[in-house]
Each structure stands twice: as structure tokens, then as C-alpha cells.
Amino acid sequence: MTSDQKLCVGLSLNATWNKGDGWRHPDSGVEQTRTIDYYIQWAKIAEKFKLDFLFRADYLYISPQMLGDSSNFGSPDPTLFFAAIARETNRIGLVTTISTTFNPPYVVARQLQSLHWLSNGRAGWNIVTSIEGADNFGNSPMPSPEERYAKAMEFTDVVCKLWESFPDEAIVIDRKSGQFSDKDKVTAINHSGEFFNVKGPLTLPSHPSGSIPLFQAGASDIGRNFSSSVADAIFAAMPDLESGVELRNDLRRRAVEHGRDPNAIKVLPGLYFFLGDTYEEALELHKAAHSHLTLERRHASLQSVMGLDLTGCPLNQRVIAEMLPDPSQAVRSRTHAELLRSFITKYQPTVQEILDRPEVVGSAHWVSVGTVETVMNDIIERVEAGAIDGFIALPGGSEKSMEIFFEQLIPKLVERGMFRSDYEGATLRDHLGI
Template sequence: AAHLDFVFRPDANYLPLPVLEQSFGFSSLDATLLMASIARETSRIGLVTTISTTFGHPYLVARQLMSLHWLSHGRAGWNIVTALQGHENFGLPAMPPSDARYTRAIEFAEVVRALWSSFPSEALLVDRMSGRYADTAQILPIKHHGAEFAVEGPMNLPRFPGPRIPLMQAGGSAKGVDFAGQVADLVFGMTPDIASAKAMRDQLSARARAHGRAPRDIRLLPGLSLYLGETRKEARALFLETHRRVDRMQRVERVLSVIGLDLSEWPDDRRILPSDLPQPSTSNWGRTHRERLRRIVETEQPTVAELLARPEILSSVHWQVIGTVDDAFAEISSWFEAGAIDGFIAVPGGARSSLDLTLKALVPRLAEAGLFRREYRETSFLGHLQDENVLTPETGPDRFTSVNCIDVRAAKRSISSGTEDDSLNC
């Protein structure tokens, strides 16, 4: 009813038990099966599932995704992840290094796309008169022999006779951004402020050009955590109530784990100065969160109490709006007009009322302002993303391209919807 581009489900192949004390975490239905069930109950919205290239195999994944594409009549999407945890469930002594995971992911995606092309829909004849089911001359093996996989093919399912399956990616490392430059249509970005969003947008544009693609081919959709209320006071109360179980010691531990600064013995009124910060880690693990907290200290010099009350400490490191629909509309518009984003993935949190305000008030407000579609004009997921009637900063007043609860950009506006979860960076 809100005409979003897509909905997607983050997923993981392990169960973080500490999270289960207060949240369902990743204890969920299989994401692909869940999307298949939603396909039957919907007709337009894109359905993006999450599948890991570290723990999966391209033949099985190619078939699963193309099956979802058929079942949904062209609405499937693949969120490609390399995973951060879960090796113990797949017989691995440790998680492979980031570069090794992306090397595998690049080959994995190459094999999947080759398999999708190996059995073209045009090969299906289904000619009862002649007794011919298929023109087998068009169904060809891929004969892939690479460093990670040996796959003969062809796939045992024809390609859907319509728009292809869009690909989404979320890695923020140099290798991850380069991978996105090669294959991604959408990037689920962890950009907590406009500066990091602009930097990510610039990096994606550069890597797109390096791989012979246009920058507009890749849409940057930051996760946007929304705690919305009729008033700012109501929204703030909703946010604090949602995170009231996060005690002072847990907050101190988060600061220590992210930037290496132990505040356990510091008084609440002591200011944290840039000179107090340890040397920054060179690890990619939690890099976005680390850079965000260091920026807060360097620019604001908060007291200990002020830092421990920050949303970045209490909840996720995603872009956050805690306020009214007007506040969210103003900030989204500002980020988009600045060229920092192409849309966003809305993650309404705290209560059903926040979700309702997002879908029934915020999205219509964006549509009224010419920043999002008023109705669907296409039936496929890729069609939503390529809808030329939804314009972009380069083409005219309609600005948003995609939204996962909401996405904005290149030749159109789009929107989609995620689920509030502190572990989305996985």
C-alpha cells in the first residue's frame, strides 16, 4: 500500500545467545523461504533475501533465487553477504580473512550469473504438436573451473522470461566497495552521518566507473533507524524505553570494544578530549562504528554521561532519526539534496506506532513532495528501480530512486523496509 520498492530480511548462519536475552536477534525463519511465502500474498513489492557466499554454493543459490524469481513473477532480489560469524557451523576453524571472503564472493556471483544465463527461457518450446519440450541447443554448460568452484552447468531451471534479479551488497571495506562496483544494483550502507554517506557515495561512483559502469547504476541506501512519535518528546521516550535495559556497564563496555577507551572509573561529568582517544585500530571489524564515535569525541568533546546516552551507544550505528515525521522528512530531504544518498532502508523501531507513522505518514509526505512515487507503475523489482517516471537529482523534481523501507536515486525513487536489529551490520 505504501508502494515501497522492496522488503528484505537480513540473515545469519549462527545464533548469538547473549542477544536472545532481550531480542530475537537472528533466530528466524530461513530468509528465502520467508520471501517465498510473502510472494503469494503480494503482487508488486520486491522480495530481497540474504544468502552468504562464504557458506553457500553457487549452484544451489542460483536455483533458489531463480525459483523465488519465478514464484514472485520477477520480484526476487539477492542481498549478497560474506558473513562475519558462523564458521563453527560449517567445519571451519576460523572465519576466513575479509579479502579471502570477497575473493570467493566475486567468483561466487560470477558463477551464479552464468548459471542464470545457461538455460534461457527462449529454449522452452513446449510444443505439443511436435513433441518438443525444449531446444537443447540453446541450453549450454558454463564449464566454470576457478580457484574456489568447479561448476559444469547448465542450471536445471530456465531463466525467468522477464527482468533479471537485482543484487544488493553491504560491505564497507575497500574490497567490499570494489565488489559492489562490479555487481551491485543496491548497497545497504552503514553511514551514520552525512559525511560518511557522501564519502561512501563517492567511493561507489569511483568503483563503478573503474568497472565500466555508470555511477547511477549503483544506488546507495543507508539503513535509517526511525523512532517516530507525534512529538519529539514522545519519540525520545519511545527510544529510551526500548533501550532501558542497556545499563551503564554495558554502555561502557561498548565504548571500550569500539574505540578502546575504558570509561568505567571516569566520573559522568568529565569531558572526553581528542587527546584521550587511543590510537585507532586498523581492523575493518566495526570500522564504521569506531570512526563515528571518534568523530563525536573530536568534534563535540562530550562528557562521559553525554557519550553514554548517545543513540550510537544505546542501539545501532545506523543513521538514526528520533523525532517526528517532520524531522525525518527534513533530514531525508537534506541528505538527498546534498547528493549523499539515493534512498534509504527504513528500519522503524520501538513500537508498531513507529512503523505506522513511517508507512502511513512519512512515505506519503515524501510522495507529496515529489520525492517518491504515488503508485506502482511496474510489476518487477528491477522495473521499480528503473522506473524513469521517478526522477533523480540529475533528472528532475522526483528525487527518490529506491527505498527499502525507502531508497532514493538515479532514475527514480524507491523504498523498502527492514527490521530493527542491532546486528544488521552482519
């Protein structure tokens, strides 16, 4: 970031603040999270404080973690979710998640362009290749990462071509001549590739505000190559400062290799924060959020993430690189596996330290626990180190944590000139500076 640039800040609407045992508190209000009105309320608050966008992840399968003692009402279609929110907001961006592995590109292009129109230019697409769910689409087992990303590249190309196939300029509306549209400007794409054959054109014109911004998450080598080639913003996995600096520098270098301006890509890690009036209060929120993760669960998660079995090892035993499994071994998440592998190789941590890592107990997010000053300093440190262009807020612990974020932390970022005091445009492209 340069000194005159503002942070790009989004808010996740995946109810991360109810993870762990927090939902069991009488005042948690967890029942409200099954209604759209609850999320509309937070969407309006986020817009009041001028956040760039709202974000929601998506799941195309039921994992064991979604059932039992976890507060989870499932995963509604995020595009429909944001279509409802679009009617209740005016400026904030709406970034929906859609998989390129299990959907037809024509349907996705149409859905996204429809959301773009419904929101008047505020739609964004978080491109994912999915890591599970093949059994629900007659496509088992899951394709390899190489195949998924090759498909994602062609899928994204087809979607962008479809958006261009019916430009807004084709709508003439000339009452005098009787010409409503210029049919010569609406053209077939006639795409024929390895995975898709699509004629086109799309069934609706593009929005006057311009194309839909592309978001992507993936910190593995193949994921970085895809992200740096197409994305306007990247949801980066960076549990610590060093991994963040390395990732952002690498993504910007790759962008140049793809013929892109490195400043055109915003690197946005998830900031999983636990805010309290005191450090002790925030720490208790963090403990409660992970209290349901027994030692057995953590070991199972570690095996799923990187194939490393430490169940018979003492918690104070140090883990060295020689103990790591073959990196070619199939794992649930190559991104998380590589982050953990790097951490173990560099620091030789104890078993307990590994089992406490974000990649094991969470999703490799950057975690910050404490008062407003604590989290503020963490943000400043990463900005000054060149690790981030902004972040996606993942409120943890309670609604109070989220309230402190809006009412105290965001105003402090504004005071320091690190965040806007008002919107300068009306579309997501405006907010991202595209």
C-alpha cells in the same frame, strides 16, 4: 538524485520496532512476531503504499544479544520466509539475505531463481560475507575480510553464470514440431576458480523478467570495492550526513573505475526512525529502545566494534585520535570501526557521546527521532546533500511509529514528488529502474 528521480524505499521486516523494553508493554503484540501471518500483514501494507521492496537480514549464529531480555524468536531462513510472502503479494520486491561464506553457489543460484519464479520476477539478493558463524560450519576461525570478499566475488560470478546457463529462451514449447526446449541453449559453465569448481548448468531456466537485482552492504574499503563492482543497490552505513555524502560519492567514483554507470547504483542507508505525535513522545520511544543497554553492555559493544576500552574513563572525558587502537587490530566489524575512528578523529567526542553512537548501540544506522516533519526534513536534507538515493525503513519504538510512517510520512513524500503514487511496473527490476 536528479529532480525527476523518485526515492527508492524498502521496509525491513526484522521487527526493529520491538527492540529494547517496548515488547514488555501489554499492547506490544510481540507474540504475533513468531507467526508468518504477522509479517504478511505488514508486507501487504507496504505494498499498498507502493514501497519498492521488503528486506530481511539473516543470522547464522546465536549471539548473546539475541537471548535474555531481547525480544527475538531467532532467525528463520529469509528465503523461505519470502517464499511464503510471495504468495500473498503481487508487486513489492522481496530481497533475501544469503551468505557467500558458508553456502555452495549452485544451491544459492537455485534458491534465488526459484524465489524469482515463485514471486514472478520480484526476488532480490542481499549478498553478505558474514562476520560470525564459522563455528557452525566447521570453518573456524572466521576467514579474513580479504579472503571473504575474494570468495564473495567469485561466488557472485558463479551464481550469475549459472543463471545465464539456462536462459528463458531455451523453453520453446512448440506443439507442432514436438520441441519443448532448445537443448543447445542450455550450456555448462565449467567454472574452475580459487574457491569453486562448478560445471552447471542450473536446473531451472531464468525468469522472463531478467536477472535478479544484487544488493550488498559494506562500507569498509574492501567492501566498497566489491559493492561498486557488482551491486545494483547498496545498503549503506551512514550514521551522519557527512559520512553519507562521502560514502555515496566514493561508491559512484569506484563504479566508474569498474566501467559502470554511477547512476546504476542506488545508495540506500538504513533509516532507523522513531515517530510520535510529538517530539517528546518519539524521544521516549528512542530511550525505551535502548534502555536495556547498560553502561557495561555499551563498553563491551565498543570493545567488540573497534577494540577500544574506555571502561576506566570518566563519561565526560574527551577521546582523541592518539587513544585509538591500531587499525590493523582484528575487530567484529571493520565498517563500524572505521566509522567510529573517523568520528573520534574529527570531533574528539566525550566517552558518553561515543557510547551513545549508533555503531555502539545499534548497527551504524541513520537515526531520526521526532514528528513526521522532523524525519521528513532529515530525508530532504540528505537528498539535497546528495547522500542518498533512498532508504530502508527500520521502524523503531512501536507499531505506532510504523503506522505513522505509512499513513503520514509516505503520503507527504508523494505530495512533494519524492515518491511514487503507484507502481509503474510489476518486478523488482522495474521498481529499481534497471
